[in-house]
Amino acid sequence: MSAAPKRVCFVGNPNAGKTTLFNLLTGARAKVGNYPGITVDRRSARLVLPGAIEAEAVDTPGTYSLTARSPEESVAADTVLADGAERPAAIVLVVDATTLRRGLYFGTQVLDTGHPSVVALTMMDEAKKLGIRVDEKALAASLGVPVVGMVANRGEGKDDLLRELAAILRDPPERAPASVPEELMGAVDRVRGALPGEDGPAKTTRALWALLSVGDDELTSVSASVRSAVAEAREAAAANGVDLDESIVTSRYARVDACLKKAVEVPAKPVRPMTERIDDVLVHPVWGLLVFAVVMAVVFQALFSWAEPMIGLLESGIDATKDSIKTTLPPGPFTDLLSNGVVAGVGNVIVFVPQIALLFVFITTLEDSGYLARVAFVIDRVMGGVGLHGRAFVPMLSGFACAIPAVMATRTIESKKDRIITMLVVPLVSCSARLPVYVLVTATVFAPELTVGPLSVGAVVLLAMYAMSIGFAVIAAAVLRRTVLKGPKPALVLELPPYRRPSLRNIAVATWERTRRFLLDAGTVILALTIVLWGLLSYPKDEAVATKYEALRADAAQIENETERTDHLASLDAAENGENLRGSAGGRIGHAIEPALEPLGFDWRLGVGIVGAFAAREVFVSTLGIVFDIGEADETSEGLRAALRDAKRPSGEPLMTPLVGIALMTFFVLACQCMSTIAVVRRESGSWKWALLMLGYMTTLAYVVTLLVYQGGKALGLS
Incomplete structure (x- = not known):
């Protein structure tokens, strides 16, 4: 061995x-x-x-x-x-x-x-x-x-x-003894005697560590005997007029300065680098925020416009794959599952990879350049005012990619209360899984040629959704700080790194790893849920419905005009699919929750998508692909976007209007629809209490705000 x-x-x-x-x-x-x-x-x-x-x-x-x-x-x-x-x-x-x-x-x-x-x-x-x-x-x-x-x-x-x-x-060198100032020897010896393990340099260092660290309520692994020894050592030192903290730090810096004096030369009059002059603007309380707003506007405009050509190519490839499956395999449930379930479902998420990859490119570039640390400094003035620790900026920024690593990044925050507040609000930041929903809805209800100044309407709406998510995260933090997690305003000590030219290799590797992780995680969940949802939306079959439409198709086959016959048969297919869908298990679930969703402007079909999205937000897109049966769309259609535009309510009114689109995106901004995030909050906080509190307040917030948006819009005559 x-x-x-x-x-x-x-x-x-x-x-x-x-x-x-x-x-x-x-x-x-x-x-x-x-x-x-x-x-x-x-x-x-x-x-x-x-x-x-x-x-x-x-x-x-x-x-x-x-x-x-x-x-x-x-x-x-x-x-x-x-x-x-x-x-x-x-x-x-x-x-x-x-x-x-x-x-x-x-x-x-x-x-x-x-x-x-x-x-x-x-x-x-x-x-x-x-x-x-x-x-x-x-x-x-x-x-x-x-x-x-x-x-x-x-x-x-x-x-x-x-x-x-x-x-x-x-050939390991001999272990040199740790350097301990004379005035600290008594305190170190007292604590060292309470520490387990054999005597040696590491034990001396651990004793110095204990003298500085123990007493912090974050340290739960320190034994009672060590705590007692530290308390006694501090009392004895204080009685002799020795400040242990000051002595330890001062003696160590004196040692460091002695080393540097022998080995390092620094210029007598350092030149103020250009980067400091740039910082005069970027960390300015007003200009810094304006620059950040401009940077974010450029990012979102790029997300919405640059990725469109690649999305078109991916959509064409997915349609070709579905057509190939249908022409190669015999008709039946398996072919239907493979083409309209698996390929259409997963494909409706893959088409948004260009936007997600672009988002990661921008985030990594801003990280590598050193700019994000400046943003953290500027934003801290706002964050501190509402009770968020300045270091919470890093987890919240990570939340734009995914809430799971963002929650894990709260480990950098010293105070447990500050960590939990950040964990509870990070999921409000719009993650990359929400992006497919925003893009789908925006492209469905707003004409692409509409602009607001130099920006497309899509970019403005996208920017508004991200701004809304940040705004509600700030509000939630302020409420939590003043209620269940009361505490003083946290302080931020942050090192501003030097500006650096972003590494193309690092940008490429980080973008690839993050995008690959998104596809693997999302793809696995989507594939499993797509199969489940396809089953729920396809069964049970009603033989009476099948018999009725077979007879109607036989009658339609007698129509002499080929165009009329083809159109009539297509309408019969759509009617049969709709009737089967309403009678399926998934349709019944959607109808059961429809009364609760109607005040928000949603019908049972959107409700099925929302239920499916609880596992992962991006599943919403693939679920709607199944609900609206876009697998049968012809080559001139716009797929799911066209199906949503054409969808009607029982009254004959359009289902998807700009107001409904805004309400739907608002719901996705605020709702906690990610089982993995709930699990990681429970793990990082050490309690189901905080995970369930997050789920409860975010769900309630999403429902109430969406209700106000939709009903308020109707009252103002919007549609």
């Missing part, structure tokens, strides 16, 4: 290039971005080093200290301080060369654990532009570990780092 591979942990400050380096060395595709908080959990990948040494590389969340204040910082601290089988064989300490003092504050804590380590100095090219000169050999001598200068996004320094890693894994 072969031994388990040695564990190599990558640690460092947020946005130091840690995940980029992890991807470079392992060939992995972990998500990277130019703002803090991207990594919220550990990732691992296989790492092959010179000399055929295999190791397990572990990427940890970025942190500024081993003092854990949030769940993702606890992950990093637990990884570094682990003992026994979980103890790292080596540490890659990733330090941004442009922020050495801050990086080495954390770095010296890591080095004090005694783990064999290598310092990877990233962003060396940017440091040189700022006039910073680092003597790598002198810094290595001061720290007592190898130092490798790198430009990770270009692969510079990769081979040197791999060689140094292989060397310390083959």
